[in-house]
Amino acid sequence: MTASPPSLHDALDAWIDAHFDDEVRFLQALVRVPTDTPPGNNAPHAERTAELLAEMGYVAEQHPVPQAQVREYGLESLTNLIVRRRFADGGPVIALNAHGDVVPPGEGWTHDPYGAEVVDGRLYGRASAVSKSDFATYTFALRALEALGAPLQGGVELHFTYDEEFGGELGPGWLLRQGLTKPDYLLAAGFSYQVVTAHNGCLQMEVTVHGRMAHAAIPDTGIDALQGAVVILNALYARNAEYRRITSQVEGIKHPYLNVGRVEGGTNTNVVPGKVTLKLDRRMIPEEDPVVVEAEIRETIATAAASYPGIEVDVKRLLLARSLKPLPSNRPLVEALQRHGELIFGEPIPTSGTPLYTDVRLYGEHGVPAAIYGAGPRTVLESHAKRADERVELSDLRRATKVVARTLLDLLQKR
Numbered sequence: 001m002t003a004s005p006p007s008l009h010d011a012l013d014a015w016i017d018a019h020f021d022d023e024v025r026f027l028q029a030l031v032r033v034p035t036d037t038p039p040g041n042n043a044p045h046a047e048r049t050a051e052l053l054a055e056m057g058y059v060a061e062q063h064p065v066p067q068a069q070v071r072e073y074g075l076e077s078l079t080n081l082i083v084r085r086r087f088a089d090g091g092p093v094i095a096l097n098a099h100g101d102v103v104p105p106g107e108g109w110t111h112d113p114y115g116a117e118v119v120d121g122r123l124y125g126r127a128s129a130v131s132k133s134d135f136a137t138y139t140f141a142l143r144a145l146e147a148l149g150a151p152l153q154g155g156v157e158l159h160f161t162y163d164e165e166f167g168g169e170l171g172p173g174w175l176l177r178q179g180l181t182k183p184d185y186l187l188a189a190g191f192s193y194q195v196v197t198a199h200n201g202c203l204q205m206e207v208t209v210h211g212r213m214a215h216a217a218i219p220d221t222g223i224d225a226l227q228g229a230v231v232i233l234n235a236l237y238a239r240n241a242e243y244r245r246i247t248s249q250v251e252g253i254k255h256p257y258l259n260v261g262r263v264e265g266g267t268n269t270n271v272v273p274g275k276v277t278l279k280l281d282r283r284m285i286p287e288e289d290p291v292v293v294e295a296e297i298r299e300t301i302a303t304a305a306a307s308y309p310g311i312e313v314d315v316k317r318l319l320l321a322r323s324l325k326p327l328p329s330n331r332p333l334v335e336a337l338q339r340h341g342e343l344i345f346g347e348p349i350p351t352s353g354t355p356l357y358t359d360v361r362l363y364g365e366h367g368v369p370a371a372i373y374g375a376g377p378r379t380v381l382e383s384h385a386k387r388a389d390e391r392v393e394l395s396d397l398r399r400a401t402k403v404v405a406r407t408l409l410d411l412l413q414k415r
Helices: 006-018 020-031 043-055 067-073 132-148 172-177 225-243 290-306 328-345 360-365 394-412
Strands: 060-064 079-086 088-099 122-124 153-161 185-188 195-199 201-210 257-265 275-284 312-321 351-354 370-372 391-393
Touching: 006 020, 006 132, 006 394, 020 043, 020 122, 020 132, 020 394, 043 060, 043 079, 079 132, 079 172, 088 132, 088 360, 088 394, 122 394, 132 153, 132 394, 153 172, 153 394, 172 360, 185 328, 185 360, 185 394, 195 328, 201 225, 201 290, 225 257, 225 275, 225 290, 275 290, 290 312, 328 370, 328 394, 360 370, 391 394
Parallel strands: 088 153, 088 185, 185 370, 195 351
Antiparallel strands: 060 079, 079 153, 122 391, 195 370, 201 275, 201 312, 257 275
């Protein structure tokens, strides 16, 4: 695909530079409205985002998910947004998706997690990097494109959704199932130094171990659910040694991994625990079959449980997020991102995979060619995502906005 004349790209860059303070203020306003998930009361943030977009001249369609579905899912309120900007007929529709929900801030912050403070060129706050930054990146890339006034064909959609932390089924998944969108390409929030075309899958399960409560003075009259759970835990953790021998062929993804992130149970220190619940997270590389993975986990649990007499075990699947695999049809989008990423950042921008799982898989399952790219650092660790003092470098925000705007121009400009 022939690149657009440099003068048009320069004009995009100049508009973004001239309006960058507005972009930062937009991001600050978004960060200052909490979207902790859980509890997942995220409709107020969608309403505030719609108000801010209206001030820029955009009509944000508000698509509330039915309350019964939201409650059943374990959330409190959820409204997804779509902004549609159509140009002339004949070109592709490119959707830009970022999620507003985020895990609670936790402890250890040296900045107000909802203060959106700017210190030494960094904007601090929960979701400042992942991924309210890309609400700003994508909105201002679209604004720059429109301000250019160049003849364009096709369209852009902004998809701002609120269910990534719980798997995306009520975010992009719900929009896609309702037939509210079917773009030709999808660009989703990511990290500004790489173009991600694949990611891990994720299986989350709840394991409940049932024993029999008893007084700690006469423990033999009970069946210790915690000791039974420890046997299961040891069997599950032993599998990690086996997983390390499985290597993904996707750059950026290493091997499968299993993590037990929550353990709860028992009633008191002087009572033999009668019930213990474990919640586990199994990351699956793109080459793995989720059906086989789940069957192996269940077999491991059953075998371990059978070795500790008296306990009973219930296993429930909480989430199955399939991996994203590279689709050749995303090439025009990927090549444009790489081309302009190299020009703006001054270094080659490779394609890679990420060990995270994202909402992008849902678009891929609907046949939409996708890539992940947006404001952020080289790695998740550098962004402090899901940790104290999450931040985004404002220089990265500015440059990523330029790359996205230039990419949209290349894909939508009339030939």
